[in-house]
Amino acid sequence: MTATRGLEGIVATTSSISSIIDDTLTYVGYNIDDLAEKASFEEIIYLLWHLELPNSEQLQELKQQLADNMELPQEIIDSFNTYPINKVHPMAALRTAVSALGLYDEEADVMDKEANFRKAVRLQAKMPTIVAAFSRVRKGLTPIAPRKDLSFAENFLYMLKGKEPEPIEVEAFNKALVLHADHELNASTFTARVCVATLSDMYSGVTAAIGALKGPLHGGANEQVMKMLTEIGSPENAEKYVLDKLSKKEKIMGFGHRVYRKGDPRAKHLQEMSKKLTEITGEPEWYEISAKVHEVFTSQKPLPPNVDFYSASVYHSLGIDHDLFTPIFAVSRVSGWIAHILEQYENNRLIRPRAEYTGPGLRKYVPVDERN
Numbered sequence: 187m188t189a190t191r192g193l194e195g196i197v198a199t200t201s202s203i204s205s206i207i208d209d210t211l212t213y214v215g216y217n218i219d220d221l222a223e224k225a226s227f228e229e230i231i232y233l234l235w236h237l238e239l240p241n242s243e244q245l246q247e248l249k250q251q252l253a254d255n256m257e258l259p260q261e262i263i264d265s266f267n268t269y270p271i272n273k274v275h276p277m278a279a280l281r282t283a284v285s286a287l288g289l290y291d292e293e294a295d296v297m298d299k300e301a302n303f304r305k306a307v308r309l310q311a312k313m314p315t316i317v318a319a320f321s322r323v324r325k326g327l328t329p330i331a332p333r334k335d336l337s338f339a340e341n342f343l344y345m346l347k348g349k350e351p352e353p354i355e356v357e358a359f360n361k362a363l364v365l366h367a368d369h370e371l372n373a374s375t376f377t378a379r380v381c382v383a384t385l386s387d388m389y390s391g392v393t394a395a396i397g398a399l400k401g402p403l404h405g406g407a408n409e410q411v412m413k414m415l416t417e418i419g420s421p422e423n424a425e426k427y428v429l430d431k432l433s434k435k436e437k438i439m440g441f442g443h444r445v446y447r448k449g450d451p452r453a454k455h456l457q458e459m460s461k462k463l464t465e466i467t468g469e470p471e472w473y474e475i476s477a478k479v480h481e482v483f484t485s486q487k488p489l490p491p492n493v494d495f496y497s498a499s500v501y502h503s504l505g506i507d508h509d510l511f512t513p514i515f516a517v518s519r520v521s522g523w524i525a526h527i528l529e530q531y532e533n534n535r536l537i538r539p540r541a542e543y544t545g546p547g548l549r550k551y552v553p554v555d556e557r558n
């Protein structure tokens with residue numbers, strides 16, 4: 187038995203949800219470039235869960251179900267004040283709150299298909315409310331209740347800031363949600379599938395996936411990108427910063443990918459948005475620093491930017507706190523996690539690979555008082 191480090195290149199499951207072939211990303215056969223330009227996030231949720239785009243009636247029904255399920259149990263909001271609220275990372279708070287949400291769902295352990303769809307709607311609808319409410323509570327502000335007349339993207343920005351977002355903000359945020367929704371067998375999706383393949387419940391699968399997304403080699407990279415842009419401070423400092431990091435063999439966050447070689451097709455949409463939004467907000471330097479880092483890094487290493495690189499300046503331009511960037515990724519990606527959880531349940535087999543043992547050979551047990 188020989189291990190493959192990081193399971194690189196190992197095909198671990200079949201899936202009909204999303205594909206990455208020759209650096210082209212599709213959701214159920216639709217090219218991400220088309221979806222990013224034309225689709226609402228609600229259409230994407232439907233597509234990932236039902237493997238078809240919805241007609242108007244089906245879309246309306248899903249929107250209504252989401253709107254009807256966005257409110258949180260009061261216990262979840264109250265529990266935020268039991269956390270060390272000014273010290274916890276919002277991603278840890280989200281992980282805890284989603285786990286706790288399962289306690290208040292009477293169907294949490296009901297495994298039939300209809301119950302799983304009902305839980306899917308409840309989880310998808312409540313995740314943005316958790317992130318927005320937590321963000322307000324930690325600032326000493328009252329959480330804002332979701333509105334049934336707003337779209338998913340509008341509602342999140344409204345609950346976060348307490349005012350209706352501008353159309354350009356909604357367009358940008360909707361696009362970001364569409365671009366982050368699913369991505370084949372990435373680390374957090376694999377985590378969710380491993381978890382539910384034991385026939386554990388959907389809340390456990392999503393909680394585990396949030397934990398995997400949190401790390402800086404995966405979803406946590408977007409916050410680290412913003413930290414780097416802030417440290418760099420102006421485009422003139424970018425070259426030295428990148429070269430110094432590389433000379434110390436440190437990674438530059440937001441670059442590289444396990445699967446893409448020529449480039450991540452989502453990055454160009456976020457790059458375009460970053461340029462547009464930073465001009466509108468009168469802070470073009472965030473785009474300019476990013477573009478300079480991009481230029482210098484790729485002149486040194488053949489590793490193009492991934493989805494996390496330009497999303498940082500996009501979210502910053504939308505006035506979103508930097509430590510909410512990864513929770514926002516989760517608000518979108520939960521649609522993909524759920525799709526994969528449903529697919530796993532449909533054709534389940536326990537996921538249990540082997541390890542190549544590299545420890546000592548067979549040894550004789552020595553009682554504790556005879557050991558030196």
Ligand SMILES: CC(=O)SCCNC(=O)CCNC(=O)[C@H](O)C(C)(C)COP(=O)(O)OP(=O)(O)OC[C@H]1O[C@@H](n2cnc3c(N)ncnc32)[C@H](O)[C@@H]1OP(=O)(O)O
Nearest residue numbers: 402403404405407436437438439440441442443444492494
């Ligand atoms: C949504 C997402 O999850 S997208 C990914 C988000 N993560 C990041 O942006 C973090 C930065 N990027 C990385 O750490 C990696 O590129 C990953 C984790 C995305 C992919 O990792 P892997 O496929 O395991 O590649 P690995 O980390 O082994 O890197 C291969 C080589 O490229 C180098 N490399 C990879 N990414 C970077 C980077 N961002 N900066 C500098 N060097 C890099 C490594 O140092 C390594 O070099 P070596 O062979 O000389 O030792």
Ligand SMILES: O=C([O-])CC(=O)C(=O)O
Nearest residue numbers: 368369371372373444493
């Ligand atoms: O696929 C991956 O390994 C990481 C990624 O880009 C994502 O999850 O969107």
